Amino acid sequence: MSEPSTLTIEDVRRALGFAQPLLKFTESDDAIFAYGVFIVSDGPHPNGPAKRFEIKCFFFKDFPKREPIVIENGGVIPRIADRHMYKNGVCCLCVWQEWLVLSQDTSFQAFCDGPLYNFFLSQTWFEQTGEWPFDERSHGAKGIAESISQLLGFKVNEQQANSYAQAILAKRVKGHWPCPCGSNKKLRDCHLDEVISLREQLGADTILGLQSQLQNLMKAERET
Amino acid sequence: MPTESPTPTHEDILQKIAKEIDVPPEINEAVVARYQSLGSWLDRPNSTLKGYDPYVAPQGSFLIGTANRPITDTDEIDVDLICRLNSSKGHQTQKQLKMAIGQEVMSYAQAHSMKHTPENKRRCWTLKYADQRNFHTDILPCISDVNTYRSRLSANGYMKLAINDRITQEAIAITDKTDPGYDVITLNWPSSNPLGFAVWFMQEMEDVLRYEKLELFKRGSPYAKVEDIPDHAVKTTLQKAIQILKRHRDLMFADDPEHKPISIIITTLAAHAYQGELTLVDSLTAILNGMDRFVEVVDGKRWIRNPVNPEENFADKWQEMPEKERNFYSWLDNARRDFGTYIRVNRPTDIPTGMANRLGAKVMDRVKENFPISKSETPAVAAAPALITQTSQMVERVKDRGTETAPWCDKG
Numbered sequence: 213m214s215e216p217s218t219l220t221i222e223d224v225r226r227a228l229g230f231a232q233p234l235l236k237f238t239e240s241d242d243a244i245f246a247y248g249v250f251i252v253s254d255g256p257h258p259n260g261p262a263k264r265f266e267i268k269c270f271f272f273k274d275f276p277k278r279e280p281i282v283i284e285n286g287g288v289i290p291r292i293a294d295r296h297m298y299k300n301g302v303c304c305l306c307v308w309q310e311w312l313v314l315s316q317d318t319s320f321q322a323f324c325d326g327p328l329y330n331f332f333l334s335q336t337w338f339e340q341t342g343e344w345p346f347d348e349r350s351h352g353a354k355g356i357a358e359s360i361s362q363l364l365g366f367k368v369n370e371q372q373a374n375s376y377a378q379a380i381l382a383k384r385v386k387g388h389w390p391c392p393c394g395s396n397k398k399l400r401d402c403h404l405d406e407v408i409s410l411r412e413q414l415g416a417d418t419i420l421g422l423q424s425q426l427q428n429l430m431k432a433e434r435e436t
Numbered sequence: 437m438p439t440e441s442p443t444p445t446h447e448d449i450l451q452k453i454a455k456e457i458d459v460p461p462e463i464n465e466a467v468v469a470r471y472q473s474l475g476s477w478l479d480r481p482n483s484t485l486k487g488y489d490p491y492v493a494p495q496g497s498f499l500i501g502t503a504n505r506p507i508t509d510t511d512e513i514d515v516d517l518i519c520r521l522n523s524s525k526g527h528q529t530q531k532q533l534k535m536a537i538g539q540e541v542m543s544y545a546q547a548h549s550m551k552h553t554p555e556n557k558r559r560c561w562t563l564k565y566a567d568q569r570n571f572h573t574d575i576l577p578c579i580s581d582v583n584t585y586r587s588r589l590s591a592n593g594y595m596k597l598a599i600n601d602r603i604t605q606e607a608i609a610i611t612d613k614t615d616p617g618y619d620v621i622t623l624n625w626p627s628s629n630p631l632g633f634a635v636w637f638m639q640e641m642e643d644v645l646r647y648e649k650l651e652l653f654k655r656g657s658p659y660a661k662v663e664d665i666p667d668h669a670v671k672t673t674l675q676k677a678i679q680i681l682k683r684h685r686d687l688m689f690a691d692d693p694e695h696k697p698i699s700i701i702i703t704t705l706a707a708h709a710y711q712g713e714l715t716l717v718d719s720l721t722a723i724l725n726g727m728d729r730f731v732e733v734v735d736g737k738r739w740i741r742n743p744v745n746p747e748e749n750f751a752d753k754w755q756e757m758p759e760k761e762r763n764f765y766s767w768l769d770n771a772r773r774d775f776g777t778y779i780r781v782n783r784p785t786d787i788p789t790g791m792a793n794r795l796g797a798k799v800m801d802r803v804k805e806n807f808p809i810s811k812s813e814t815p816a817v818a819a820a821p822a823l824i825t826q827t828s829q830m831v832e833r834v835k836d837r838g839t840e841t842a843p844w845c846d847k848g
Binding site: 222225226229230231232233234251252253254255256257258259260261262263293296297298303304305306307311315322325326327329330331333334336337340341344345346347348349350351352355359425429 | 446717721724725726728768769774776779780781782783784820822823827828830841843844846
């Protein structure tokens with residue numbers, strides 16, 4: 213676990229100043245604000261970047277605790293869930309907690325080279341081919357369950373994902389509990405190893421974050 | 437008219453820019469001739485310094501291969517020299533050393549009918565040549581001071597540096613008119629190690645230097661063995677990148693040269709950030725992305741350590757003159773934007789206006805003699821088939837790095 217530190221405008225300039233030379237940066241009390249043209253480019257190319265997007269970003273100073281907000285305001289990407297966009301232009305870059313857990317590096321630089329760049333590269337590729345190059349997460353609770361599946365290494369649905377999160381978060385794991393996978397077996401005869409290894413690997417914050425997101429979404433989905 | 441390939445790469449253009457900024461061979465030869473002539477004068481049979489085995493050698497950018505061609509033909513060429521005598525601190529005062537060397541520098545100027553009398557500056561003698569070229573030479577009087585340097589490094593815990601003989605053997609004691617001990621016999625002299633800095637710099641790019649020598653040898657060189665090729669016969673992408681960045685800085689601060697970021701800071705940070713990249717595109721990318729990571733903060737104060745004397749802060753003036761710090765970061769911002777736009781946004785022949793202006797019209801004109809470049813901000817977008825190839829290559833590179841992430845949305 214890295215020491216908590218504050219994201220500075222210098223960090224943002226170091227990560228994006230050269231790589232995204234058409235962005236400008238300013239700062240407020242709690243965030244660094246970046247705006248301008250985002251280029252989909254990973255180095256020199258005889259034709260220039262593959263695509264350009266007008267964007268606005270808020271990178272909060274308590275990064276990576278708070279997920280950055282990235283807005284595509286050029287109207288290039290249709291603002292529909294199937295394109296991973298909200299109506300107000302906010303981009304759904306990834307399942308944040310999943311990235312925090314699965315990425316070896318959760319620095320701001322890694323965020324820029326990972327979810328931020330990947331999102332606009334994915335959109336460019338989707339426009340050209342109709343496919344998502346790095347896959348996509350389903351909308352809503354199902355997407356979170358997919359993230360938890362990714363962490364577990366096998367596929368679970370929303371209810372199972374929620375049970376696994378509970379088992380992982382419990383103060384003590386008891387072998388006689390029913391296994392969250394729904395097999396009707398006891399945990400000790402089924403997925404105990406996976407639960408124990410995830411307890412050791414993941415911070416409680418991460419699982420708590422994923423679980424509360426999952427429960428809220430499941431509740432919202434039941435209500436509609 | 438352009439004479440080379442009509443479809444150059446970014447690298448071709450940057451290499452050409454580096455070549456046009458570099459000190460031309462005739463200036464290099466003149467520099468060598470002049471310091472050798474001064475050295476011979478100080479060592480002539482009836483020189484008052486004859487018994488002290490005077491040694492005159494370049495230091496600074498001419499020594500490490502990062503000196504630039506003057507922006508215009510009338511601009512001064514600055515050459516920094518050391519003049520080292522074989523003596524020790526207890527045998528004379530700083531002032532005596534300074535004056536002894538000064539006397540011979542004066543007689544050199546007279547014997548060569550030089551218009552300007554040498555000037556006695558804080559640490560050095562300044563000699564101005566006003567013949568065909570506008571040379572401005574700072575001569576730093578000094579004596580060898582290896583032991584003090586070595587023991588101070590060990591005492592301060594810099595053991596690795598203290599046992600680096602190639603660096604420590606170059607340490608010198610220098611004179612300073614403002615030093616309280618200037619006019620008294622003392623062992624406490626100001627110390628410095630400009631030649632040790634050069635050794636450090638060369639060590640930072642040792643592998644690439646060897647690679648470049650091997651390449652030169654393969655192309656055919658007048659040297660019998662690769663090991664015979666001197667460092668100055670080749671130039672690495674680190675040296676060229678520093679030359680480009682220094683020129684960019686010079687023109688950015690053409691109206692405010694007093695507070696521009698100093699060369700030693702750009703050179704040190706660039707050498708730290710450089711990881712042996714073999715192209716100028718990759719070197720500039722590594723340097724501009726990473727150089728400010730090596731600015732430390734010690735007790736709330738910015739520190740750029742002299743790599744051969746970690747107790748010395750190259751940014752020590754930033755505290756009292758905050759505009760120097762601001763200028764460094766605003767230069768870095770501009771350099772990132774200018775070269776980032778060129779390398780990552782523009783086509784090879786479209787030079788961003790900011791970059792063209794900060795490298796100078798003359799350099800751009802010379803590049804234009806070989807390549808069909810123009811100032812431009814908005815390159816055309818490629819045709820669809822080319823675009824798909826380009827995007828799929830980018831997708832593959834993300835997969836190779838293993839940094840894939842999938843988009844999501846929390847509303848169905």
